[in-house]
Amino acid sequence: MFIKAFAVALTFASAAAGQTLPEPLGxxxxxxxxxxxxxxxxxxxxxxxxxxxxxxxxxxxxxxxxxxxxxxxxxxxxxxxxxxFNAWGVGEADRNxxxxxxxxxxxxxxxxxxxxxxxxxxxxxxxxxxxxxxxxxxxxxxxxxxxxxxxxxxxxxxxxxxxxxxxxxxxxxxxxxxxxxxxxxxxxxxxxxxxxxxxxxxxxxRRTCPSCGAQTLNRTKEVIDPPTRSSSGTGLQHLTCQACGFVDRRSFSIPALRSDGSDGPGGSRGGSSGSGRSSGGFGGGRSSGGGASGKW
Structure with a gap:
């Protein structure tokens, strides 16, 4: 477990240094x-x-x-x-x-x-x-x-x-x-x-500690085995209470990445080209940079 946790920490450090985008958790x-x-x-x-x-x-x-x-x-x-957006391929490639x-x-x-x-x-x-x-x-x-x-x-x-x-x-x-x-x-x-x-x-x-009832429960996640396009991944969630010292660990599953079209071509900004249903995963959609931002 220590080796895997260290590998995850090293991955995030490499991401910061090498400008590597994170992989989706789902x-x-x-x-x-x-x-x-x-x-x-x-x-x-x-x-x-x-x-x-x-x-x-x-x-x-x-x-x-x-x-x-x-x-x-x-x-x-x-x-x-x-x-x-483009690295993950959000949306369907034929409709963007x-x-x-x-x-x-x-x-x-x-x-x-x-x-x-x-x-x-x-x-x-x-x-x-x-x-x-x-x-x-x-x-x-x-x-x-x-x-x-x-x-x-x-x-x-x-x-x-x-x-x-x-x-x-x-x-x-x-x-x-x-x-x-x-x-x-x-x-x-x-x-x-x-x-x-x-x-x-x-x-x-609020995050309430199941042991003492205080709203001081912290939760962190780590990816243990990243998902691939052929298999799902696994992660570990850590729960710790600052008030009473309660500790718990829970594993979770990370869905496999969709294998088709993740590097598909982008589309021009225009109207819809269909409304077919998607079965899940990432479909290779592309963004041209449109949208909006805000601050709070």
């Missing part, structure tokens, strides 16, 4: 910053899975403490998000319809990066998603809530009109960014009941 959520607890991770993962199952569009959420320590030294957030939400927690910056299939008007719409749904939650310290709200808003304000091919303006549909304006949520296999939509409430989920 095809939906990669919480490298460890800002989400297990319940929050579950809600966000189910939202991403439901969005993809219903629309065929892959949306990916990534949290990082800094981009500088993860292959982005000297880069702006928008350039880094584009590089990560993927969406990446990147949260850099220490810099307090967030980026929504769009696939090359989205017209330039969607840059403005992505900015509205950030300003109306994501940033208000982030500014109140609710990172999970902002991510969840951003997924919901992105589906309604970005993915749906894109797939329908209907003309939109920057502000169409943003007059009332409230739970009642997002009726699709209740129809996704009962997902609303599953999630409970706590991100609209003012309560913030």
């Amino acid at each position: 095809d939906g959520l990669s919480d490298f910053a460890n800002v989400l607890d297990a319940t929050e991770e579950g809600r966000i993962t189910r939202l991403l899975e439901a969005t993809r199952a219903e629309t065929g569009v892959q949306m990916v959420v990534v949290t990082l403490p800094t981009i500088e320590a993860n292959g982005g030294a000297g880069m702006r957030l928008d350039a880094y998000a584009k590089a990560l 319809d993927g969406i990446l939400m990147l949260v850099a927690t220490e810099a307090r910056e967030v980026r929504i990066a769009l696939g090359g299939g989205y017209d330039a008007v969607y840059d403005g719409r992505a900015a509205r998603v950030l300003s109306t749904a994501v940033l208000p939650e982030f500014r109140e310290g609710r990172i999970a809530g902002g991510i969840e709200a951003g997924i919901v808003s992105s589906r309604e304000r970005l993915i749906t009109p894109f797939l329908e091919g209907r003309p939109v303006t920057v502000t169409d549909g943003f007059a009332d960014e409230t739970p009642s304006s997002l009726p699709w949520v209740a129809g996704i296999g009962g997902l609303a009941g599953l999630i409970g939509y706590g991100f609209w409430s003012r309560a913030r989920a």
